[in-house]
Amino acid sequence: MQTLLAAALAPVQQQYLDQARQMQALSFAVHIPLTCFGIAFPALVLFVEWLHLRTGDPLYRTLARRWSRIMVALFAVGVVTGTILSFELGMLWPGFMASFGGVFGLGFAIEGFAFFLEAIFIAIYVYGWDRLSPRAHFLSGFPIVVTGVLGAAMVIAVNGWMNHPGGFRLVNGQAVDVHPWSALFANGFFWHELVHMYFAAYIVVGFLLAGAYAVGRLRGRWGRYERTALAIPLTIAALAAPAQLLVGDWAAREVAAQQPVKLASFEGLQQTTKGAPEHLLGWYDSSTGEIKGGIEIPKLLSLLAFHDPDATVQGLDSVAPDDRPQAINVERFAFQGMVGIGTLLAALGALVLWVRWRRRRLPQSRWFFRALAAAGPLSVAALICGWVTTEVGRQPWVVYGVMRTNAAVTGAGGIPVGYATLALVYVGLGAAVWWILRRLARVPLERVEA
Amino acid sequence: MSLSTVPLLLALAGLALYAVLGGADFGAGFWQLAAGRGERGAAVREHAHDAMAPVWEANHVWLVFVLVVMWTSYPEAFASIASTLAIPLFIAAIGIIFRGTAYALRAGTSRIGELRAVDTVFGISSVLTPFALGTVVGAIAAGRVPVGNAAGGAWSSWTSGLSLAVGALAVATGAYLAAVYLAADAARRGDASLERAFRVRALVAAVVGGAAAAGGLVALHADARSLYEELVRGAGLPALVVSVVAGLGTLWLVWVRRYEAARYSAALAVAAVVVGWALAQQPELLPGLTVSQAAASRDTLIAVVVAVGAGALVLAPSLALLFTLTLRGRLGYEDGEPPAAPSVVRTLAAARTGLLARVAGACLIVAVGFLTLADAGWAHAIGVVALLACVAVGFRAAVPTDIEDAEGGP
Numbered sequence A: 001m002q003t004l005l006a007a008a009l010a011p012v013q014q015q016y017l018d019q020a021r022q023m024q025a026l027s028f029a030v031h032i033p034l035t036c037f038g039i040a041f042p043a044l045v046l047f048v049e050w051l052h053l054r055t056g057d058p059l060y061r062t063l064a065r066r067w068s069r070i071m072v073a074l075f076a077v078g079v080v081t082g083t084i085l086s087f088e089l090g091m092l093w094p095g096f097m098a099s100f101g102g103v104f105g106l107g108f109a110i111e112g113f114a115f116f117l118e119a120i121f122i123a124i125y126v127y128g129w130d131r132l133s134p135r136a137h138f139l140s141g142f143p144i145v146v147t148g149v150l151g152a153a154m155v156i157a158v159n160g161w162m163n164h165p166g167g168f169r170l171v172n173g174q175a176v177d178v179h180p181w182s183a184l185f186a187n188g189f190f191w192h193e194l195v196h197m198y199f200a201a202y203i204v205v206g207f208l209l210a211g212a213y214a215v216g217r218l219r220g221r222w223g224r225y226e227r228t229a230l231a232i233p234l235t236i237a238a239l240a241a242p243a244q245l246l247v248g249d250w251a252a253r254e255v256a257a258q259q260p261v262k263l264a265s266f267e268g269l270q271q272t273t274k275g276a277p278e279h280l281l282g283w284y285d286s287s288t289g290e291i292k293g294g295i296e297i298p299k300l301l302s303l304l305a306f307h308d309p310d311a312t313v314q315g316l317d318s319v320a321p322d323d324r325p326q327a328i329n330v331e332r333f334a335f336q337g338m339v340g341i342g343t344l345l346a347a348l349g350a351l352v353l354w355v356r357w358r359r360r361r362l363p364q365s366r367w368f369f370r371a372l373a374a375a376g377p378l379s380v381a382a383l384i385c386g387w388v389t390t391e392v393g394r395q396p397w398v399v400y401g402v403m404r405t406n407a408a409v410t411g412a413g414g415i416p417v418g419y420a421t422l423a424l425v426y427v428g429l430g431a432a433v434w435w436i437l438r439r440l441a442r443v444p445l446e447r448v449e450a
Numbered sequence B: 001m002s003l004s005t006v007p008l009l010l011a012l013a014g015l016a017l018y019a020v021l022g023g024a025d026f027g028a029g030f031w032q033l034a035a036g037r038g039e040r041g042a043a044v045r046e047h048a049h050d051a052m053a054p055v056w057e058a059n060h061v062w063l064v065f066v067l068v069v070m071w072t073s074y075p076e077a078f079a080s081i082a083s084t085l086a087i088p089l090f091i092a093a094i095g096i097i098f099r100g101t102a103y104a105l106r107a108g109t110s111r112i113g114e115l116r117a118v119d120t121v122f123g124i125s126s127v128l129t130p131f132a133l134g135t136v137v138g139a140i141a142a143g144r145v146p147v148g149n150a151a152g153g154a155w156s157s158w159t160s161g162l163s164l165a166v167g168a169l170a171v172a173t174g175a176y177l178a179a180v181y182l183a184a185d186a187a188r189r190g191d192a193s194l195e196r197a198f199r200v201r202a203l204v205a206a207v208v209g210g211a212a213a214a215g216g217l218v219a220l221h222a223d224a225r226s227l228y229e230e231l232v233r234g235a236g237l238p239a240l241v242v243s244v245v246a247g248l249g250t251l252w253l254v255w256v257r258r259y260e261a262a263r264y265s266a267a268l269a270v271a272a273v274v275v276g277w278a279l280a281q282q283p284e285l286l287p288g289l290t291v292s293q294a295a296a297s298r299d300t301l302i303a304v305v306v307a308v309g310a311g312a313l314v315l316a317p318s319l320a321l322l323f324t325l326t327l328r329g330r331l332g333y334e335d336g337e338p339p340a341a342p343s344v345v346r347t348l349a350a351a352r353t354g355l356l357a358r359v360a361g362a363c364l365i366v367a368v369g370f371l372t373l374a375d376a377g378w379a380h381a382i383g384v385v386a387l388l389a390c391v392a393v394g395f396r397a398a399v400p401t402d403i404e405d406a407e408g409g410p
């Protein structure tokens, strides 16, 4: 009964494939930073509430309450942008859904439940201050933490599977013999992507929050409340950022082993090379396959990918031109942007930890607080760069080595109209989020407490 | 009943719940839009908002649930529907963005003008979204979604009389449900004037909703004759009867002010419409595509059923908790019990920083060894655990709980 319909969703000509891809990428770029708050923020809020329960200090309570308001506002926006993504998968990529929905859909089904529970307990938590007993209220926060992580893990399982598909056999273009559990959780990309994303979420949330209070301090707002509100997220980000280097290195080795062509595109390495170098910046020239300009660091790519300066790295020309990613420069800048920012953030984190350890305080220079203010947006940039690295490097495949993106796309017209509309809506959404955050920040401290 | 229909039943249950819960949510937005000006209008809007604020996200997830069950279990059908009906789905998606954003923004409004602007956006999108989703259902019911990648008409598929009628019906039933629920909430809170206001709205909406349903039947007769026959004579008839009886019963219950019972009968009236549609249309999902032909492989179906079953075990008590707390008025921002007078502030037992820092360092060394230097999968697992432990222990060691003395001014 599968083969009966094999031809039904035959690939179609889509003039606007690139626009469809950009539309998808735009929607991810909006959704993913918000989801970081779903993953990392609840744990921080709970930690502060725990401090309140332990010490009885009303300051912690005020802080947790204010943060929980921000949390629910961002959650609402995360929910709607996530819903757009679920619509888009079907609207833009019906070929992909029709052939493989049965293979990876399970991940989204579990994700659906996770976010369902998250929505329930966020409501109880945020609307339950003062109305539930302190202990019950505190406990109602735990499911939020668990489900946020679980939901994100499920989505990443799908992405891992798209990068390293398994758990099915292909017969006449149809997936048969489907084993959804092993497809989702036994693929070679799931674990490093999950861990890498998890740390990224703490980095993003930690630095964004700390950065907001750093801006306050530069403007002279520096009471006990602000100091606490800055120090807690900063501490977690300062620890997560250096740790992320280890995880990123792990991710790079997994990519080298399982998607050598993606790895080659990080550098624009044309030929298979022993002791491959890496060029910082520079420009990949697609006609010659060489890097113009830039600073060459000999053997760095081999070192990064295999921990061996003389290892052989497979080049782009190891596969047919049609099977190579096209946007090599996008890929190079995204990868280097992530690694560059990641290194800076790790250095900043190390500095914070060092000063804390030796002097038992925060650094005091104004430059430190300026750097913190920049670290928040930079970590979001690293996050998006990371996903661009993963997704653009996977091209031209939507399911790596199995289905091409142009076989997945919809045959419907009007993609540019939808794309333009959605872009406008997202601009409005961004403005709205900015506005609400400023408003919530301006609510006087007493009003939250009252 | 074969395995291939089980997920469809789950999706239909989700759809019915979405119609009943999410529908009321949309309806609350409708009443905010139609609240009128002045103080009275403001009171109506406030009430509609407060009653729905804690539950709207949960209500909304039913839609996501329906989508994922459909695309996992009936991928071809889902892909055909989503690609042909991209326009109304896109409209619904935009409406959903506006609704969610308006919810988030409302908490930050400080002036009446801002509040009104946010409520208006919310209201308009609360009408647009169910209408667009209704046209989608109408298009499927009318058999205007052929199997294939965007194979149906981009516009003609969802602008038939039946689609428009179902769209209108979706808006009307939402308004009707919301009015009943909100009257019940007002009665529970002992607010007599709001109770009267929503009682009248409920009665009017019941009549309008009934008329829309009758209009839907006429459109069905014109557009999808065989479906009509099945509904009024065949398999769908019992559901139709239940819906009519429950609708009339609600009218009476609202009339005599028995709102709590009215909540359930109103919900039943709406859910029965969904069931009736399903019964009348089976066994075909799309023209020429039966449910069993559309179903994904056996392993997938089993996995979906297991996942949904396990999920339901956790979900049901959680939802029950949320609704119990909401119905008892235990959730809300304002006028809660004032916090108990601040007790004595205790200082946190000083963490043994030196020891913790050393443990964190040790974990880091283990992490580097197993995650970075080693290559085997099991080694990486140990490395990741060690790295997480390093961050957690390090956090406890480094997080300042004694900021007060440590920091000077700017």
Ligand code: HDD
Residues within 6 Å of the ligand: A163, A189, A192, A193, A194, A196, A197, A199, A200, A201, A203, A204, A244, A245, A247, A248, A249, A251, A252, A253, A255, A338, A339, A340, A341, A342, A343, A345, A379, A380, A382, A383, A384, A385, A386, A387, A388, A389, A390
């Ligand atoms: C704050 C964010 C952040 C930071 C500082 C880093 N990364 Fe990253 N990176 C991500 C956020 C991210 C991500 C969450 O956006 C990605 C996308 C897919 C994934 O698993 O994580 C990612 C992907 C990603 C990939 C592709 C994985 C794949 O295709 O499956 C590699 C090779 C790296 N990263 C390597 C690194 C290295 C060597 C870093 C060292 C500095 C680094 N990342 C810092």
Ligand code: HEM
Residues within 6 Å of the ligand: A031, A032, A034, A035, A036, A037, A038, A039, A074, A075, A076, A077, A078, A079, A080, A081, A082, A083, A084, A085, A086, A089, A108, A115, A116, A118, A119, A148, A151, A152, A155, A156, A197, B057, B060, B061, B064
């Ligand atoms: C890296 C990728 C992604 C991550 C980490 C992620 C994570 C999350 C998180 C944590 C939330 C909770 C909302 C919040 O806290 O703000 C969320 C919401 C949501 N996500 Fe994503 N997501 C990702 C990609 C996707 C994709 C690809 C889809 C669609 C297919 C999707 C669909 C959804 C939906 C539907 C919701 C709303 C659930 C609800 O109503 O509660 N997400 N996502």
Ligand code: HEM
Residues within 6 Å of the ligand: A020, A021, A022, A024, A025, A026, A028, A029, A032, A089, A093, A096, A155, A156, A158, A159, A162, A384, A387, A388, A391, A392, A395, A398, A405, A408
């Ligand atoms: C499930 C988890 C997924 C995640 C987290 C994810 C994430 C991303 C990100 C972050 C981007 C690029 C962002 C940018 O360029 O700014 C992207 C691009 C893209 N994604 Fe995914 N994706 C996921 C699943 C999917 C799915 C299900 C599809 C559907 C076929 C898809 C198709 C694409 C396409 C076509 C692009 C554009 C690539 C390009 O421009 O070259 N992805 N994705």
